[in-house]
Every structure is written in structure tokens, then in C-alpha cells.
Amino acid sequence: MLHEILLSLSGQPSPLFNTQKGENDVTQDDFPLLSPPEKALLASVAHLSRLHAQLRKYASDISSSSPSVICRSVSTAIVGTHLGEFQKKILEVERAILAEDSGYVGGYGIVPLSTIVGEFAPWTRRMEWLWAVIRFIQPERKSTERLHGSTGAALMDHLRTEAQTGYLDIKEMAMQLAAAAERAWMKQLSMWLLYGNLPIYGKEDFFIQEDTETENDEAQFSVNARLLPNFVTAQTAGSILFIGKSLNHIRAKRKTSIAGTSTAPVTLYREHIEQLAGLKPPISPSKLTTAIDYIRLSLSQSTLSKLLPLPKILEILTLLHNFLLLGRGEFAMALVSHADSRIEESRRRSSSATRPLGKLDVLTIKEGDITAALAEALAELFSIQKEEDPADEELELARELLCLSICGRKSARPMTPAQTPNSISEISKVSFEDLLFPIPTNLSAHIRAPLDLFILSSDIVIYSKIHSYLLGIRRAHIRLGDLWKRTPLRRNYPTPWGPPRSSSIFGQAKLKARRNRDNARVRQMRHIWATGSACLFMLSEIGGFFQGDVVNASWQHLRQWIEGCSSSTTSAAPGSRPGTASSSKSHQSSKTVSPGRMPIGVSSKSGQQTMGRHDPEALTVAHRRHLSSLVQSLFLTELPFTNALRGLLTNIDRFVALVVRLEIIQRNMDLETDEGVEDALVDYAHEEGEVWEELRATRNDVETGIKNLVGNLRDIDDRRSREGLATNFSQMWPDSRQDDSTSPGFSHYVPHKAAGVDRLLMKLDFGSLSSGFRPESTAGFASMP
Numbered sequence: 001m002l003h004e005i006l007l008s009l010s011g012q013p014s015p016l017f018n019t020q021k022g023e024n025d026v027t028q029d030d031f032p033l034l035s036p037p038e039k040a041l042l043a044s045v046a047h048l049s050r051l052h053a054q055l056r057k058y059a060s061d062i063s064s065s066s067p068s069v070i071c072r073s074v075s076t077a078i079v080g081t082h083l084g085e086f087q088k089k090i091l092e093v094e095r096a097i098l099a100e101d102s103g104y105v106g107g108y109g110i111v112p113l114s115t116i117v118g119e120f121a122p123w124t125r126r127m128e129w130l131w132a133v134i135r136f137i138q139p140e141r142k143s144t145e146r147l148h149g150s151t152g153a154a155l156m157d158h159l160r161t162e163a164q165t166g167y168l169d170i171k172e173m174a175m176q177l178a179a180a181a182e183r184a185w186m187k188q189l190s191m192w193l194l195y196g197n198l199p200i201y202g203k204e205d206f207f208i209q210e211d212t213e214t215e216n217d218e219a220q221f222s223v224n225a226r227l228l229p230n231f232v233t234a235q236t237a238g239s240i241l242f243i244g245k246s247l248n249h250i251r252a253k254r255k256t257s258i259a260g261t262s263t264a265p266v267t268l269y270r271e272h273i274e275q276l277a278g279l280k281p282p283i284s285p286s287k288l289t290t291a292i293d294y295i296r297l298s299l300s301q302s303t304l305s306k307l308l309p310l311p312k313i314l315e316i317l318t319l320l321h322n323f324l325l326l327g328r329g330e331f332a333m334a335l336v337s338h339a340d341s342r343i344e345e346s347r348r349r350s351s352s353a354t355r356p357l358g359k360l361d362v363l364t365i366k367e368g369d370i371t372a373a374l375a376e377a378l379a380e381l382f383s384i385q386k387e388e389d390p391a392d393e394e395l396e397l398a399r400e401l402l403c404l405s406i407c408g409r410k411s412a413r414p415m416t417p418a419q420t421p422n423s424i425s426e427i428s429k430v431s432f433e434d435l436l437f438p439i440p441t442n443l444s445a446h447i448r449a450p451l452d453l454f455i456l457s458s459d460i461v462i463y464s465k466i467h468s469y470l471l472g473i474r475r476a477h478i479r480l481g482d483l484w485k486r487t488p489l490r491r492n493y494p495t496p497w498g499p500p501r502s503s504s505i506f507g508q509a510k511l512k513a514r515r516n517r518d519n520a521r522v523r524q525m526r527h528i529w530a531t532g533s534a535c536l537f538m539l540s541e542i543g544g545f546f547q548g549d550v551v552n553a554s555w556q557h558l559r560q561w562i563e564g565c566s567s568s569t570t571s572a573a574p575g576s577r578p579g580t581a582s583s584s585k586s587h588q589s590s591k592t593v594s595p596g597r598m599p600i601g602v603s604s605k606s607g608q609q610t611m612g613r614h615d616p617e618a619l620t621v622a623h624r625r626h627l628s629s630l631v632q633s634l635f636l637t638e639l640p641f642t643n644a645l646r647g648l649l650t651n652i653d654r655f656v657a658l659v660v661r662l663e664i665i666q667r668n669m670d671l672e673t674d675e676g677v678e679d680a681l682v683d684y685a686h687e688e689g690e691v692w693e694e695l696r697a698t699r700n701d702v703e704t705g706i707k708n709l710v711g712n713l714r715d716i717d718d719r720r721s722r723e724g725l726a727t728n729f730s731q732m733w734p735d736s737r738q739d740d741s742t743s744p745g746f747s748h749y750v751p752h753k754a755a756g757v758d759r760l761l762m763k764l765d766f767g768s769l770s771s772g773f774r775p776e777s778t779a780g781f782a783s784m785p
Contacts, residue, residue, distance in 0.1 A: 069202030070152030196247025557752035648705035
């Protein structure tokens with residue numbers, strides 16, 4: 001019987017225990033002489049025997065079939081280490097019994113069953129815990145569904161949690177299994193950090209994943225948060241992703257540098273290997289962060305300093321600011337002008353006479369019209385350059401990189417949810433992309449390698465949304481301002497008759513009729529000009545606040561941080577109006593500091609600060625913080641405000657279109673009345689009445705929109721005054737960093753704090769008092785005749 005017990009504990013099938021019945025059942029047909037106490041003792045042995053057999057079976061299955069290398073390592077450690085120790089314990093007991101050890105064998109050679117059971121009693125708790133670990137790795141499959149196994153990250157987190165127990169033996173086993181899992185994970189991490197390659201085995205379980213859909217046959221990688229262990233912070237994961245992407249990019253370029261041949265792999269640095277070898281289980285989050293920062297800074301100094309030099313980064317950032325953020329004011333004006341001319345050409349092609357007044361959404365806009373508008377706008381910027389001015393390399397770069405296209409035909413693939421940063425999801429869903437053309441369009445920039453390591457496609461998406469937002473405000477401001485250039489709407493036109501025609505009775509009657517007609521029109525238009533003036537003031541102040549106090553100020557702050565200029569050497573604060581090409585050139589020449597001409601004070605700083613300033617990943621994090629701050633400061637996260645602004649801009653477009661249409665109708669009526677030029681197919685008097693009806697309703701909508709916009713600004717001011725502007729950048733950008741003094745050489749960037757909403761509200765209140773127009777009340781407007 002002792003022989004059968006030891007064999008069953010070793011995992012061998014034994015007739016002593018019936019495997020067809022419950023776990024604690026003992027066969028009675030073959031052993032009818034067993035007493036109830038002996039059956040109770042053998043029940044625990046049967047339970048331990050079945051656990052041992054199941055552990056070996058399921059652990060072997062996991063070791064041979066699991067897609068996770070970490071899970072395979074843990075299951076192998078369970079079989080090789082812990083079940084091996086259990087097997088050694090069985091052999092020790094068997095050896096002691098055969099040697100008639102007094103601790104096991106009593107008088108007359110009798111071996112008490114209770115002694116054997118008591119010797120293996122501590123292993124029951126251990127086996128049950130190991131079985132729980134196996135069930136965590138590979139849950140039980142139901143008949144109706146098939147459950148997937150655990151991920152390596154979840155298993156490591158589970159083992160670290162299980163190590164926090166009061167049982168010393170369980171704690172030691174959990175630490176041993178966690179060490180085996182972390183060693184396997186470190187091997188995968190080393191492949192990525194040293195070579196830029198995903199692990200050959202188990203890459204589906206690694207937290208760095210390659211995107212299946214890529215552009216231009218270039219590999220794109222992203223962090224899968226579900227596969228990220230808890231001891232790896234989001235900031236450290238971002239650094240790991242950046243290092244591996246850089247090495248992968250370098251290796252790919254080296255392979256394609258020589259036609260058909262492959263060059264040597266990326267150089268391995270002994271310091272990098274030593275840093276990774278120094279990470280012993282259990283891995284400390286602070287030590288892992290320190291090692292990753294060291295590798296990142298070392299790689300930046302040796303390789304990435306040539307791959308991503310500071311002048312290249314400043315060049316692309318300046319391009320994005322000047323064109324997508326409307327830093328060059330003449331570009332926005334040229335783009336709006338040529339877009340309007342293309343719309344006018346499309347209107348003439350599609351016979352606009354039969355179209356309802358003010359409706360442009362039925363126009364047929366072709367892809368060629370949109371592309372031509374951007375090309376003509378850039379050509380206009382080239383034409384206004386003087387011969388003595390140096391060549392504008394930024395315009396040449398803009399011609400190569402900028403692309404204005406229809407949103408539905410965009411070549412870029414949509415981002416997966418794992419790639420979409422929180423700042424994009426927080427941006428209001430109100431679209432401003434169909435204001436430049438009747439169909440949704442956006443201006444984007446094609447980021448070439450290796451700058452795609454610095455600027456991601458998600459960053460360009462945010463730039464495009466901000467561009468459409470700012471351009472919509474600028475376009476409405478330009479179109480409203482153009483109404484004052486239409487002379488017939490503001491004064492008597494043409495000049496009245498002079499002698500001798502005006503001296504006759506007919507001439508005097510005719511002049512009197514004209515004066516009465518003009519005076520009536522002036523009285524009617526007075527309300528239109530008041531509304532247009534108030535709206536123009538509103539757009540001017542909001543656009544100036546966004547462009548000067550937010551966009552330009554934030555850009556200058558970021559640029560000074562990148563160049564390392566101290567705040568004492570900075571010039572005066574930028575104006576609230578957009579700059580021009582000449583002003584931007586002069587400002588750029590006075591502010592840009594090349595690496596070879598760095599000031600002495602800057603170059604004398606510690607090497608760590610210099611590394612942090614010029615570290616590409618630090619610049620990437622600073623740029624994304626800059627973008628996140630812009631999204632917040634431009635109120636793009638405020639749905640009520642963006643909704644009210646979009647409605648106001650739409651009403652302004654209709655308001656301007658109706659005023660222009662009214663001018664055309666009145667000119668034709670004057671020709672018909674004064675010169676006798678008649679058109680039998682058109683009733684201008686009836687059309688004038690219809691236009692006045694629509695213009696009256698549109699004017700009321702514009703006034704209501706101004707009132708709603710100011711009310712939303714007050715709500716934003718009240719809410720942000722109570723709660724404070726959200727600056728938790730670690731939540732908005734998972735790979736951004738907080739202040740971390742332990743990170744070697746990391747230069748922390750704090751985004752520029754834009755002026756508060758109260759500053760904009762004070763300007764609007766002062767302007768409304770000066771002009772006598774109160775957006776909060778429309779009582780000052782008399783009813784239109």
C-alpha cells in the first residue's frame with residue numbers, strides 16, 4: 001500500500017484511487033479493510049496526487065502551445081523547479097522508509113499512514129496555489145465558448161500581487177515564478193532596445209506591436225497598453241517605443257542605402273548591454289526608467305544627433321506654425337482669395353441663376369479646383385518677394401510638403417484606437433473643414449523620414465483641425481471686411497447729374513427721386529452695417545486673441561526652450577496680429593541659434609542639460625505638450641463654444657452672400673429705372689423683397705449667434721476660474737513626462753500659459769461700450785422697415 005501511495009503521489013495512475021469518482025473518493029472494492037480514519041487520510045493523498053498529475057499535464061500543454069513566451073517560461077519553471085522539488089521529496093521519503101529511518105518506521109517495521117500524510121501536508125497548499133496559477137494562464141474552456149489564455153503582462157502582475165501574502169513558502173514560489181517571467185520579458189525587451197527588432201517568438205504578447213496597415217511600405221509601431229506590465233510606466237513605455245523605432249528606422253535605411261545589399265547591423269554599445277544586464281528580478285520601475293533614459297540619451301548623442309539634427313526639427317516646426325497655424329498672415333489671405341475665386345468659377349459653370357440665394361452647398365467642387373487653390377496661393381507668395389530678398393526656402397519646402405485635399409479622399413489611413421491620443425478624442429466633433437470650400441477639405445503636411453520619428457500622423461491631424469478652425473475665423477473676418485469695399489452700398493453711386501440736365505424740371509425731379517431712393521436704402525442698410533460692424537469687431541478680437549495671445553506666444557515659448565535661450569535675452573512679447581513673410585524672416589534671423597553658434601552661457605552648462613535639450617524624445621514630448629496646450633487654450637475641447645462659433649460663421653457666410661446679392665439686384669434695378677435697361681425674364685423688385693426678408697432673418701441669427709458666443713465665453717471663464725485649466729498632460733499624452741529629477745538629462749518642458757478668457761471678455765465688453773452695441777441685448781436695434 002505504501003508503494004501505491006508513493007507512486008500515485010509521483011503522478012502515476014494507481015488502483016488505490018478511483019479517478020472516475022470525486023477527488024476525495026477512495027476505491028473500496030479492492031481495499032475493503034480500510035477504516036474510516038484511513039480513508040480520510042488517503043483522501044488528502046488522493047487530492048494531492050490528482051493535483052500533481054493535472055499540473056504536469058496542463059503545464060506541459062502550456063509550454064508547448066502557448067503563444068506567450070512568458071507563460072511558457074512560467075509553466076516550465078513550475079514543472080522543472082517546483083514539481084521537481086515535490087518529486088525529490090517523494091524520493092527522500094521513500095529512501096528513508098527503505099533505510100528504516102526511525103522518523104518514519106516504528107516498531108515491528110510498521111510505517112504509520114498519518115506520518116506519511118503529515119510529511120506531504122504542506123505541499124497541498126503549494127499545489128493548490130500552483131494549480132490556481134495554471135488556471136490563470138489557461139482558463140477552463142466552456143462548451144459554448146473558447147477562452148483565450150492570459151497575457152504575459154497580466155501574468156507578471158498577478159505573480160507580483162500573489163507574492164504579497166503571509167505564507168512564506170507561497171511568497172518564495174511567487175517570487176521565483178515572477179523572476180522567470182521577468183527574465184523572459186527582458187529578453188524580448190533587449191531585442192527591441194538593442195536591435196530595434198520585435199522578438200522572434202511571442203511578439204504577439206509583446207507590448208510593442210507593428211501596425212498591419214502601413215503607408216509607403218514603412219513599418220509603423222505603437223504601444224498596446226493591454227500588454228504593458230504595471231511596473232513599466234507610460235512614460236518609460238514611450239521612451240522604449242522611441243528607441244526601438246529609431247533603431248528600426250536606421251536599420252531599414254541602411255538596408256536600402258545600397259542597391260540590393262544589406263549593410264552591417266546597428267552598432268551595439270557595451271554600456272547599453274550593461275544597463276540591461278543590471279536589471280535583476282524583481283525589476284524596479286525606477287531602475288528600469290533610469291536604464292531606459294541612459295540608453296535613450298546615449299543613442300541620441302551617438303546616432304540620433306545626426307539622424308534628427310536640431311535645425312531640421314526647427315525647420316519643420318516653423319513650417320507647421322507658419323502655414324497650418326497661420327503664422328504667415330498673407331498665406332491665409334491668399335488661400336481664402338483663391339478658394340473664393342474657384343467657388344465663383346464653379347458657380348458660373350453650374351449656372352447659378354437657378355440656385356436658391358445664398359446656398360453654395362450644391363456647387364460641384366472638383367479635386368483639381370482644391371489643389372489649384374493651394375498652388376495659386378503659394379505662387380502668389382512667391383510673386384510678392386522682392387528681387388533683392390534671399391530665396392525663401394520655407395516656401396519651397398511648403399510647396400513640396402503641404403497638401404490641400406478632400407477629407408473623404410485622403411490617402412492616409414485612419415488611426416486605430418490604440419494609436420489615437422486622448423487630445424484628438426477630446427477635440428470637439430464640430431467640423432470647420434467645410435468653410436473654405438462647400439465640401440470638407442483639410443490642409444495637411446507630408447512628414448518625410450526620419451522626421452516621422454518626431455512628428456506622428458496624429459500630430460498632423462491635430463494641426464489640420466486647428467488650421468480649419470483658425471482659417472474659418474479668418475475667412476469670415478476677411479469676407480465681412482470686404483463688404484466695406486463695395487462703394488455702391490455705402491454712398492451715392494454714380495455721381496449725380498450736373499448742369500444743364502440737373503437745371504431742368506425733369507432733371508430736378510429725377511435727382512429728387514434718386515435722393516429719396518438713396519436715403520431710403522441708407523436707412524435700411526444702417527441696421528445691416530451695425531450688425532456687420534459688431535460681428536467684425538467680435539471676429540477681430542477673437543481671431544487676434546487666438547493668433548497672438550495663444551498660438552504665437554506658445555510657439556515663441558516652445559522655440560526659446562528648444563534653442564535654449566534664457567528668458568532674459570528674449571525680446572518683447574509678440575503682437576496679437578498674424579505676422580508676414582518679412583516679419584517672420586527678421587524674427588527668425590534674430591532668434592534662430594545654430595548649433596555652431598550657441599551662446600557661451602548655454603554651452604557652459606552641464607552635459608546632462610545639453611543632452612536633455614537636444615534629445616529627440618524630449619523634443620517630441622515637448623511638442624506634444626505644446627499641441628495639447630493649444631487644443632485647450634483655443635477652446636477646441638469646449639463643445640458649446642465650438643458649436644456656437646460654427647453656427648455664427650455659417651450665418652456670416654449667408655449674411656455676406658445676401659448683402660452681395662442685394663447689391664447686384666439694386667444695381668440692376670437702377671439700370672432698369674434710370675437707363676431703361678430691362679430684363680423681361682427677371683422681376684428685380686420681387687427678388688429684392690425676398691432678399692430683404694432673408695437678410696432680416698439672417699441678421700437676427702447673427703445677433704443671436706454673437707450673444708450665444710459671448711455667453712459661452714463667460715461660461716468657460718467661470719468654469720476655468722473655479723476648476724483651473726487642466727494641465728494633467730500625463731493623461732492627455734501617455735508618453736509625456738512629469739517632473740522627474742531622477743531621470744538623467746531630461747529637460748522638462750512646461751507649456752506656455754496662455755492669457756485667460758477674462759482678457760478676451762474685457763476687450764469685447766470695452767468694444768461693445770464704445771460702439772454702443774451690446775451683444776447681450778438686441779434692444780438697441782430698431783425694427784427694419
